[in-house]
Amino acid sequence: MQNVRPSPRLLAPYATHPGASRGRRIAEPSSATRTAFQRDRDRIVHSSAFRRLTHKTQVFISTDGDHFRTRLTHSLEVAQIASSIARVLSLDEDLTEALALSHDFGHTPFGHEGEDVLHRLMVDHGGFDHNVQAYRIVTRLERRYAHYDGLNLTFETLEGLIKHNGPPAPGDQIFLTDPPPDDLDLTRQAGLEAQTAAISDDIAYNAHDIDDGLRSGLLGFDVLREVPLIDAILSEVDAEAPGIEPLRRTHELVRRLLTRMIEDVIGETVRRIARAGIASAADVSAQPGPLVAFSQDMAASEKALKRILFANLYRHPGVLEVREKAARVVEELFTVYANDPSLLPESWRHAQDGEARRLRRTCDYIAGMTDRFALVEHRRLVGATPDLSTPRV
Incomplete structure (x- = not known):
């Protein structure tokens, strides 16, 4: 396509100007648009x-x-x-x-x-x-x-x-x-x-x-x-x-x-x-x-x-009660994965990992979960998953 440069914006002198960017860790061609x-x-x-x-x-x-x-x-x-x-x-x-x-x-x-x-x-x-x-x-x-x-x-x-x-x-x-x-x-x-x-x-x-x-x-x-x-x-x-x-x-x-x-x-x-x-x-x-x-x-x-x-x-108190139950879900998931890394998806398992890296991968995997997926996984791997609905007043 024809090289159409982005229209310059009227930025203040103290703004961060994209034209003066230091770039990226891995160099890439600039965009035409x-x-x-x-x-x-x-x-x-x-x-x-x-x-x-x-x-x-x-x-x-x-x-x-x-x-x-x-x-x-x-x-x-x-x-x-x-x-x-x-x-x-x-x-x-x-x-x-x-x-x-x-x-x-x-x-x-x-x-x-x-x-x-x-x-x-x-x-x-x-x-x-x-x-x-x-x-x-x-x-x-x-x-x-x-x-x-x-x-x-x-x-x-x-x-x-x-x-x-x-x-x-x-x-x-x-x-x-x-x-x-x-x-x-x-x-x-x-x-x-x-x-x-x-x-x-x-x-x-x-x-x-x-x-x-x-x-x-x-x-x-x-x-x-x-x-x-x-x-x-x-x-x-x-x-x-x-x-x-x-x-x-x-x-x-x-x-x-x-x-x-x-x-x-x-x-x-x-x-x-x-x-x-x-x-x-x-x-x-x-x-x-x-x-x-x-x-x-x-x-x-x-x-x-x-x-x-x-x-x-x-x-x-109602919010705190739910948070305590949520904490249990996260901790029990971590314990299950840490004790048996084979339960992690294959792309998250590395046989050469030492303990620190293995636990960091477990932590990364859990941290990326949504609430919903964490509850699904807890129900599948642990059971007795608590109800996390906040009580209404």
């Missing part, structure tokens, strides 16, 4: 890890119903929020979306409960961390291409994936990967696109956990009103639409909260960029802390909201 970051985003969307997010827990396990968020719907909401912020700030939207869509790749079945179990079981062999696992997935565990493992993403996307919550400390587990990522710059701040994906994650789960919590009956409007920002929004909704039905009231609360948080981040980020005199992507990476952030007032509101969600939703 897509930038390097567009290709990264597309590879992420077409990956097996992305599809598996469909049936991985956010807060409520997938057996609880079709209307609660999963890791996939959460990731799509994060990408929408992040893209909105990136567009206003003139950042690279494709890189921002790539990082938002892949940030949860490393999560296990049953959310953080599964992660905690795998970390405990692997503590003598490097432990388990979902951010490190996301890196392992995109660099080695995906098996789609003829000439390499992983997705062969650009260095900018790999660094953004690792550093989206800030540069890792020297003792962090990312340095324990085999081989360690010594071709990445892990000591300096992430680019603005990665920072945008990270704060969009916070915005998304604060908003949708309110929605899911109210829908489940485990949260009530009254307890949410203890947060002044939420109280102000609900008062505004009630004044404009007296007697509005609860479902519409919930949606109005979530919609307006999202708008306030997004606009706050944009305003605060613009102020920080100007105050620090940021003129390039290099200036961003040299900063002592993130530039994409909430204002002081919004940060206080967000912290107060998280306390409410933690106490009344994440630590609700």
